[in-house]
Amino acid sequence: MPTLAKVDADKIRSEIQAIAGELERTRQEAETKIVRLANLVYEVQRHQLFRQWNDSSTGKPFTTFDTWIKAEVKQSKVQVYRLIGVREHLKEIPDETLEKLGNSKCFELVRVAKSKPSFVPRLLKELEKRPDMLLYELQQRVTSMLSDDRYDSKEYVRLEFSVRAEDVPFIEKALAVENSIEPVNHPDSVTGRGILLVALAQEFISDETHQRRLKILEEAGAFGKGSPFRIEE
Secondary structure (H helix, E strand, C coil), X not given: CCCCCCCCHHHHHHHHHHHHHHHHHHHHHHHHHHHHHHHHHHXXXXXXXXXXXXXXXXXCECCCXXXXXXXXXXXXXXXXXXXXXXXHHCCCCCHHHHHHHCHHHHHHHHHHHHHCHHHHHHHHHHHHHCCCCCHHHHHHHHHHHHCCCCCCCCCCCCCCCCCCHHHHHHHHHHHHHHHHHCCCCCCCCHHHHHHHHHHHXXXXXXXXXXXXXXXXXXXXXXXXXXXXXXXXX
């Protein structure tokens, strides 16, 4: 009976981690370079720079932007114009900031800029506080911003709490400010107030200091159902 070769589990795990890490670094580098390409191509279009260059296949100057794209950018015309749209819709954001975000997150910012441009600075601030925000989380946030009813699963839970009468104005003012930033259809309704409260909570928890505190709480088991926990300071 043949002897089975012994599997080196640690070696396999180590190689998987190395390859996964390399792929992630490559992906992040590509995201940055794509935005850099978008910024450069935008400048070429803006200043008609392609007219100064010769087509290597004909030896003659490029006469159209699309001809130059096909010959030298090596991307589909649709993709190139989508990339240019990043720069056109996010003119106020420095190139370096966009490149750091990467093309996927920039595309989400463009979605907001097209429909609700006043929300872009707030979303950008959230991304600056949380540079490691996952793309799917950003996509949900953008969907929430762009929807008239915000992100709504149609499932609700009623929460009850009491505050002192003299503290009510603070809550009313906070909700009014939040509604002026991201309006809801019925801000005075029970659901409308709940949506505004969630937005305030999301902004609070996106703070870097609060994120660290949240992680400590999670590791301590603070969100287990009825389970005791203790925080080691």
